[in-house]
Amino acid sequence: MALRFEVLGRFNRARAAQLTLPHFACQTPLFMPVGTQGTIKGLTTDQLEEIGCQIILGNTYHLALRPTSELIDELGGLHKFMNWPRALLTDSGGFQMVSLLHLADITEKGVTFQSPVDGKPMLLTPEESIQIQNRIGADIIMALDDVVRTTITGPRIEEAMYRTLRWVDRCIAAHKRPHDQNLFGIVQGGLDPVLRDICVRGLVDRNLPGYAIGGLAGGEDKDSFWRVVAQCTAALPEDKPRYVMGVGYPLDIVVCSALGADMYDCVYPTRTARFGTALVPEGVLKLKHNAMVNDTRPIDPTCACMVCKNYTRAYIHCLVTKDAMGSQLLSYHNLYYMLQLSRNLHSSIVEGRFPEFVCDFLQKMFPKGD
Ligand code: GUN
């Protein structure tokens, strides 16, 4: 195992831990910004360090197409290629294909898709996904899973769950760098507690260094989402990290952390920034709104980030949609907000004031109690 997971504090099911990876010792709960193409759009790696980012997520699928994993390998791995000294995680690629390309076709061999480069059919197998991720060299790599939307029902959910278990064995067998890369398995099984249970047990038996809960944040209601997370975290080992994939909104991260999850990733903070939306304790602030034209306050007067120290809402309103600097400043602030939220979750759990932190968070976000 190429990681150490030390729980530093607990409050009921919530935990705060130190997750020591080959390139960085991270504090959990942990938010991972998504840097699809080997970059967080609009931010330099110096800025990411400055806001306290500890780990970035990259996508195998995008990196394998361009610049290709062979080239990244030849140039010394992704850390060096993108000038990022801290931790990296790569997702296995199947989910991106299925969610981005409706033409993807899944069989026992792997995921077949049409190359967006030349239109030729390409096959991503579990072995190939791991080989690519071994070349990219991230601290955490993900097993290739068969992902179905949580909103569908029927035998396809069961098929995908069992296939995910069969594929994880092929991933384990193909993994060439267990000494310096951690292979995480992904729990699938839709919203069905029986299937989720079979999948969790199957993965725990395989004794992997960490586990992810997949197949969520795909349009299911919050109640079902939280129920699956609660079931999986309760059944996963206490001494290993638990990662809820594709989550999420600040509120989801607070709730999932209360349920015992440790790691999250989401494009939301940076994507919403590009549409002119800032994350603030009250929820969101739309910088495109006409009320911002002459508003000389910072985005969030309580935020200590570089953007809030230096720029007004009026200025960002003026830039948004007209100049890349607008979305860069908003991405910077939004990621700062998410990372600060992670740090606050960590310290409130360690210091035994997690309930007070959650109450305060909820009160600001829902002042009328609705
Ligand atoms: N990203 C968000 N959800 C998932 C999932 O279920 N599997 C994978 N591999 N990536 C994801």
Ligand code: ZN
């Ligand atoms: Zn700010």
